[in-house]
Amino acid sequence: MRRLSLMLLLQFMAAIAFGQxxxxxxxxxxxxxxxxxxxxxxxxxxxxxxxxxxxxxxxxxxxxxxxxxxxxxxxxxxxxxxxxxxxxxxxxxxxPNVVMTDEVLISATRAGSKTPVAYSNVSRDEIASRNMGQDIPFLLNLTPSFVTTSDAGAGVGYTNFRVRGTDLNRINVSVNGIPLNDAESHGTWFVDQPDMASSLENVQIQRGVGTSTNGAAAFGASINLQTNSLNKDAYGTYKTAAGTFNTFKNTLSVGTGLINDHFTVDVRLSKVTSDGFIDRASSDLKSFFVSGGYYSENTILKLNIFSGYEETYQAWYGVPTVRLNNDTEGMQRYADHWLMTQGEVDHMMASDSRTYNYYTYDNQVDHYVQDHYQLHFSHKLSDDLNFNTSLHYTYGRGYYENYNADEDLADYLLPNIEIGTEVIETTDLINRKWLDNDFYGITFSMDYTKGLNNLILGGGYNVYDGRHLGNVIWAQYLGEADYNHEWYRGTGLKKDFNFYAKYNVQVAEKLNLFADLQYRRIDYTIEGIDDDLRNLDQDHDFNFFNPKLGVFYQLANNQDLYLSFAVANREPNRTAFVDYPEGNEPPVHETLHDWELGYNYASSKLSFGANFYFMNYKDQLVVTGQINDVGSAIMVNVDESYRTGIELQAGVQIANDFQWNGNTTLSINKIKDFTEYVDNWDTGEQDAISLGTTDLAFSPNFIAKSQFVYAPGENFSIAFISQYVGDQYIDNTSSDDRMLDAYFINNLKVDYTFPTNLFDEITLHFMANNIFDDKYETNAWVYPYLLGGERYKMDGYYPQAGAHFMFGVDFKF
The missing domain is CATH 2.60.40.10 (Immunoglobulins)
Known part of the structure; x- marks a missing residue:
């Protein structure tokens, strides 16, 4: 026994020595x-x-x-x-590079290896391997604390996402450092730029407040997209994919490479179509991307022009709980309460419980076109100093079309119609609500790097000029009014200036200090009338100071520790301003104090990271159930709320050709002293219900992702991908009858590449989503009310597709 122990000890010591x-x-x-x-x-x-x-x-x-x-x-x-x-x-x-490279264009808003914030980088190869028609949020879904949803149920068309429970209206999104968020709503809709993923070089997601950037406040995360960088060699690719729900994607990309050592042109054309999982939730999407650049040893001048067209059938209504549960009695009661026509009732009863779509009008569509123009200039002033500036212009225009039955003529500024002795006051009609906007401005930065010390000065000035208007394009009874009758028009003019200074300095061999100070000024003017005929005229000004401080310490060459504190301020969006009741004080800005503490370890076989966060909100705007004088839900400032949790990441190189990686988020998300307001149909008033401390909506306490990848060679890989998302409340009341159940879904992805005589290479892709055909929902809305002393609700859940598949082929030449 002693000999065996000695032998094992010697073998262990030899293994250690051999491995060191x-x-x-x-x-x-x-x-x-x-x-x-x-x-x-x-x-x-x-x-x-x-x-x-x-x-x-x-x-x-x-x-x-x-x-x-x-x-x-x-x-x-x-x-x-x-x-x-x-x-x-x-x-x-x-x-040395013969020419400058594109990294300098976005360096001012990116976190570096020694920036004390939580962030994830997603490379071009990772994006390309997942890009088979689904929208960008689904391609980023493996990053920590990231949860996606799709209106049509399969990732094509209108998609949404949340990071740490924070919705996209609070997440800053930029393309090459230029804001992509709509300046008034603060939202980002990637459906407006279909297949942008095919023109991306990489993506960085900063969780929490992150570092200073341009545009809307980062109130939970920021997503920085960089489009294609320089390709020195000429290339061409054609990618085609097809799958379930008649989903088709076709993309052609070509580039000249570097001409005469200085010039390059890249072009992409894309088309994506799908019928969607939800009934009639079709998508017809087109886009192009054109980039022309001049590159020299010290200068880049680059023009990007890209545009997207989308027409999607509306799937915004969701599926009522009573329809999901096949509750016939409940559906009849639902129809009675909401005065549904017999045709609408029959349609609901006859529809599939998971694919039901309330809308049946043939042209109930959302139609939008958005053009982007970006001119980037970067110049190397010295070995240590770079100057960058960008001019940009975005033009968006479109509408969504609605069929409405039994509408009051007066609500559309139309006179009653007299036919003999009969006075007609209501009509069936079709309207279009338009948004037409211009967004333009300039961003700039100066980047000074000396050794391991870095100073960045930057900022931007942007102007948004939006027009909101509505037309009646058909009515059963229109009288003498013209078709295309306009019943409302409002405008929004928003000017946004910001300036920031970032300094990362190495004060000792293993210690860096980081400071990031930002000033932001907003002038916002709203004029005109809204679609409910209320006057909108108002002006708002904001001055924000957003400091960020942190420390980064390298424990060893493969371990580091960081701590940071950041402040973010966010102005209310257009909806919060226009819907607050007349005579009441308007909503005030929100403030976020964000603490981040992180640790990272990496070796050749193992990586591990942990990030603790505490995000403390002052005056966060939430929905409480309160309504204005015309029945629209309003956003209300709540005094205290917070999100706190830990994000864990790990990876294991199990063998040379076999790897596992994953991440987990454990969190608590609370509002203190929350009061719910419920419409009482018996009294015509609202009942206030004090609920104390409650959970923030759409904030699961547990999220986990996992990916096993087997790649026995350069040309073949197979990945098994899993995601678990815990229970989520769909409002802020912590009510168990208003909840998204937890779900666990699994996907399988296979890629195989081989050379041919005709093409440089061909790659075959196969993606099986939700392979175990689980039934789950990822989003919902709810409206509770009291009637006859009983509590009821109107709601809509968004079911996601069961097992579905995509096949793709890439040709490179």
Whole structure:
């Protein structure tokens, strides 16, 4: 026994000694040591940055063959194949770029490796491998605390997402540093730019307040999209995919490569169509992207023009609980309470319980076109200093069309119609509600980097000019009014200026301090009348100061720790302003104090990260059930609310060709002293119900993601992907009868690439979504009311598709 123990001990010690190979080295460029260069071991989780002397070190490596990826802004990246049987010291010499690279265009709003915030980067390859027609939110779904939903049920058409329970109206989204959020609603609709994913270089998601950026406040996350960077070689790709629900996607991309060492042109054309999982929830989507650039050693001048067209059949109503549960008695009561016509009742009763769509009018569509123009200029003033500026213009226009039965003529500024002795006061009609807007401005930044110290000064000035109007395009009784009769018109003029300074300084060998100070000024004027004929005239001004401070400490070459505190202020959106009752005080701005504490570890076989957050809100705007004088729900400031939790990430290189990675979020999301307001149909008043501390809506306490990837070679991979989302309340009352049940879904993805004589390569894709055919819903709305002393509700849930599939083929030439 003693001999066996001694033998095992000696074997263990030998294994440790055998595995303790260290790789050290220095990275140089133009003969100078490069501080802050990235050195990553391929097919592992292990990556480091060079220190102030340009040195790096990897510890405790196992014997074997390794490939290093070495990169630094302004130099050509390099791959180095390196067999290791013992410790080794190497020198890497990077060649200067012949031309500047596009990273400089977005560096001012990106978090770096030593920025003390929680963030995730999604690469071009990751985006491309998942891009088979679904919208961008579904391609980012594996990142921590990220939850998606789809109106049509399958990820094509109108999609939505939340990060840490925060909805998209509070998430800042930018493209190349230029705001994408609608300035009035604060929302972002990726359906307006179909297949933008095919023109993306990478995406960075910062959770919490993050670093300063341009446009709408980051009140839970910011998403920074970078479009295609320089392709030095000519290329062409044609990608086609088809699948369940008559879903088809076709994309053609071509590029000239670098012409005469300076010029390049890239073009993409895309078309996506789908019938949708929900009845009639079809999508007809088209887009293009054109980019022309001039590149030299010290200058980039680049023009991006991209446009999207969408026409989607409305699936906004959702499926009532009584229809989901096949509750015939409940459906009849629902119809009686809401005065549904017999035709509407018959339609609801006859529809499938999971694909029911209230709308039946043939042209009940949302139709929108959005054009973007971006002109980017970057110039290297010296080895340490870069200047960037961008001009931009966005033009959006479109409408959604509605059929409405038995509408009051007076509500549309139409006179009653007399036919003999009969006076007609109501009519069936079709209307279109239009949004026509211009958004333009300038962004700028100055980036100074000396060694491991970095100073950025930046900001922007943007103007939004929007027109809201409604037309009656048909009516059963229109009298002498013209078709296309306009019954309301309102405008919104919003001017937004911001300036920020970011400083990341290394105060000791392993210690960095970070400061980020932003001033933001908003002038917002609303004029005209709303669709319910209320006067809208009002002016609002805001001055915000948003400081962010943090510390980053490198515990070892593969471990780091960070702590940060950030403040964000957010102005109310248009809806919050126009719907508050006349005579009441308007809503005030919201304030968020965000604490983040994180730890990261990485080795060749294992990675682990933990991030604790505490997001404390003052005057957060939420729905309480209160309504205005015409019955519209209003947003109300609640004094105290918070979100707190921990995000865990891990990855394991199980074998050379087999990897697992995943993440989990555990959170608590609360409103203190919440009061619910419920319409009492018996009294015509609202009943106030004090509920104390309640859960914030759409904020699951538990989220988990998992991905197993088996890739036995460069040309083949298979991935098994799982996601669990815990129970979510659909309003702020913590009522069990107003909840999205937890769901656990699993997907399977297969990719195979091979060369041919006709094409450089062909890649086959197969994606099976929800392979176990689980039934679940990801979004909902609810309206509770009292009638006859009993409590009832009108609601709509958004079921997602069961098992469905996509097949794709990519041709590269």
């Amino acid at each position: 190979i260290n790789l050290t080295g220095v990275v140089k460029g133009d003969g100078e040591r490069l501080a802050g260069a990235s050195v990553v071991i391929e097919k592992s989780f292990y990556g480091v940055s060079t220190n102030a002397n340009g040195s790096f070190e990897f510890k405790n490596l196992e014997p074997g063959d390794y490939t290093l990826q070495v990169s630094f802004i302004g130099f050509e990246p390099q791959k180095i194949d390196l067999p290791l049987s013992g410790s080794k010291n190497i020198e890497v010499n990077l060649e």
